Amino acid sequence: MAKKSREILWEVGCEGHTDAWVVAENWELATVEAAAFWDVPWAKVAARCVCKQRIPGAPRNVCCRCGRVYYGPAPMCGACRETVRTEEYLLQQARRRGYRTGKLA
Structure with a gap:
């Protein structure tokens, strides 16, 4: 018998990075x-x-960030995905600048 995979929506946080919404089994x-x-x-x-x-059985095609209905890969709509990627890029640039200027150790 084939084992059915459970898709769970996770919000993963990490120091120095923006929160990431991902879909995974564990x-x-x-x-x-x-x-x-x-x-x-x-x-x-x-x-x-x-x-x-951790959101088991999260609704499909509903953006976890803005709540809009969209048609594309989970878990975010295209606009929110690009916004979060831009936020991550700007955060990394600010951290690099902080290390270069000596404000972060």
């Missing part, structure tokens, strides 16, 4: 997906990831 896979979303190696963020929300 927590370990959620951290892998979040690292891919942040475009960083998984080993650098795995221990610092925290589960902010």
Whole structure:
């Protein structure tokens, strides 16, 4: 018998990164997906990831960020996905600038 995979919507947080919404079967896979979303190696963020929300059986095609109905890959609409990617990019740029100027240690 084929085992049915359960898709769970996770909000993964990590110090130094914006929150990532990912769809995965378990927590370990959620951290892998979040690292891919942040475009960083998984080993650098795995221990610092925290589960902010876990939503089993989340509705499909409803954006977890803005609540609009959309047609595309889960868990966010295209506009929110680009907004979050831009926020992550700007946060990383600010952290780099902080380290360069000595304001962050």
